[in-house]
Amino acid sequence: MAEALTLHEDPRSGNCYKIRLTAALLGLPLATRSYDIMKGETRTPEFLATVNANGRIPVLQVGHGAEARFLPESNAACWYLAHGSALVPTDRFAQADMLRWMFFEQYSHEPNIATLRFWLRFVGEARLSAEQRAQIMPKRMAGAAALELMDRHLADHAFFCGKAASLADIALYPYTHLAEEGGFGLGQHAHIGRWIAAIEALPGFVPMD
Amino acid sequence: MAEALTLHEDPRSGNCYKIRLTAALLGLPLATRSYDIMKGETRTPEFLATVNANGRIPVLQVGHGAEARFLPESNAACWYLAHGSALVPTDRFAQADMLRWMFFEQYSHEPNIATLRFWLRFVGEARLSAEQRAQIMPKRMAGAAALELMDRHLADHAFFCGKAASLADIALYPYTHLAEEGGFGLGQHAHIGRWIAAIEALPGFVPMD
Numbered sequence: 032m033a034e035a036l037t038l039h040e041d042p043r044s045g046n047c048y049k050i051r052l053t054a055a056l057l058g059l060p061l062a063t064r065s066y067d068i069m070k071g072e073t074r075t076p077e078f079l080a081t082v083n084a085n086g087r088i089p090v091l092q093v094g095h096g097a098e099a100r101f102l103p104e105s106n107a108a109c110w111y112l113a114h115g116s117a118l119v120p121t122d123r124f125a126q127a128d129m130l131r132w133m134f135f136e137q138y139s140h141e142p143n144i145a146t147l148r149f150w151l152r153f154v155g156e157a158r159l160s161a162e163q164r165a166q167i168m169p170k171r172m173a174g175a176a177a178l179e180l181m182d183r184h185l186a187d188h189a190f191f192c193g194k195a196a197s198l199a200d201i202a203l204y205p206y207t208h209l210a211e212e213g214g215f216g217l218g219q220h221a222h223i224g225r226w227i228a229a230i231e232a233l234p235g236f237v238p239m240d
Numbered sequence: 241m242a243e244a245l246t247l248h249e250d251p252r253s254g255n256c257y258k259i260r261l262t263a264a265l266l267g268l269p270l271a272t273r274s275y276d277i278m279k280g281e282t283r284t285p286e287f288l289a290t291v292n293a294n295g296r297i298p299v300l301q302v303g304h305g306a307e308a309r310f311l312p313e314s315n316a317a318c319w320y321l322a323h324g325s326a327l328v329p330t331d332r333f334a335q336a337d338m339l340r341w342m343f344f345e346q347y348s349h350e351p352n353i354a355t356l357r358f359w360l361r362f363v364g365e366a367r368l369s370a371e372q373r374a375q376i377m378p379k380r381m382a383g384a385a386a387l388e389l390m391d392r393h394l395a396d397h398a399f400f401c402g403k404a405a406s407l408a409d410i411a412l413y414p415y416t417h418l419a420e421e422g423g424f425g426l427g428q429h430a431h432i433g434r435w436i437a438a439i440e441a442l443p444g445f446v447p448m449d
Contacts, residue, residue, distance in 0.1 A: 084389055084392060102333070102337060107343055110335070110336045114335075127316045128316070130313070131311055131312055131316035133316075134313040134315050162375065166375070184293075
């Protein structure tokens with residue numbers, strides 16, 4: 032029997048949604064447990080001792096009770112769920128190229144686009160620290176460069192790794208389709224717009240909310 | 241016949257060294273081509289058009305001439321090289337857990353520890369922008385938290401994913417062993433010190449320089 036899967040999440044987080052979207056596209060049952068990161072619910076001693084010493088969500092829990100194992104990092108959790116499925120190419124180069132886009136997402140995309148969305152939509156500009164405010168412009172430029180790179184790639188590719196959707200698309204979709212909440216315009220990126228529509232038409236797709 | 245492998249790199253970059261270290265541990269021949277990132281050599285039109293539109297190194301080139309394929313993102317390049325080797329666990333959870341530490345490295349470790357090393361050792365504090373200077377303290381705190389998390393994990397584990405070295409260790413070793421160049425102390429992290437020595441004792445290990 033397959034092991035029970037539980038997602039420790041904040042439903043407003045695109046990183047958490049990636050994992051729900053992967054499970055939905057694969058038809059895998061996934062229980063959820065919600066935390067409010069704005070109230071520090073992922074920094075309690077119990078959370079740090081049991082779920083994730085890094086104090087972050089999402090965390091995918093595999094199994095129950097004393098046998099439970101915990102997997103932080105959204106893209107690693109997606110990898111676990113999609114093991115052996117059509118969402119992971121089997122060809123050696125294609126598989127590495129899929130991971131390339133997933134590392135790009137965590138390094139060049141999420142820290143800019145998702146962080147600005149979090150600051151501007153959930154924290155509020157007036158409540159940002161001086162250090163955070165100094166980061167708005169560099170993050171706006173770096174996030175715009177990431178979107179520009181994606182749009183140019185999608186000009187020649189239906190999905191990030193060729194003709195079929197893979198985890199690279201699932202990793203990049205959540206914060207891209209929310210980019211306007213961080214103040215990024217998508218109107219000039221026609222290829223991204225077409226790709227967003229293609230993901231939303233995948234069988235089993237579930238929206239974020 | 242195996243395809244020719246060429247690493248486009250700056251030898252001072254720990255991200256590039258990861259790939260050389262993976263190849264050395266696996267006994268794979270790897271040609272290198274050097275660029276000076278301080279002189280903008282990875283932002284030339286030719287580099288952007290051929291090697292990486294993102295203007296970054298490392299990039300692993302697989303094959304030659306018209307057949308060449310290019311793989312950016314250091315950890316994706318390591319994944320390509322280590323395909324099917326003992327550096328990648330085959331168990332489903334263990335493999336995802338290895339990727340978890342590799343995503344942690346790119347999200348929580350490298351942007352803090354490697355960036356401070358680059359700013360303080362190669363750019364020089366006096367030449368940093370006001371935005372960069374405002375980031376020194378947040379990056380120092382986040383980098384220290386990453387090292388603390390690693391040290392606690394290594395208290396119970398010989399390597400990041402259990403008893404044998406994996407790509408998780410190769411991804412985390414370069415900027416950890418250089419952390420003092422970014423102003424991070426390693427003296428209080430005895431488990432990290434023991435782990436560094438274990439990596440440097442692996443058969444086939446090559447130092448960065």
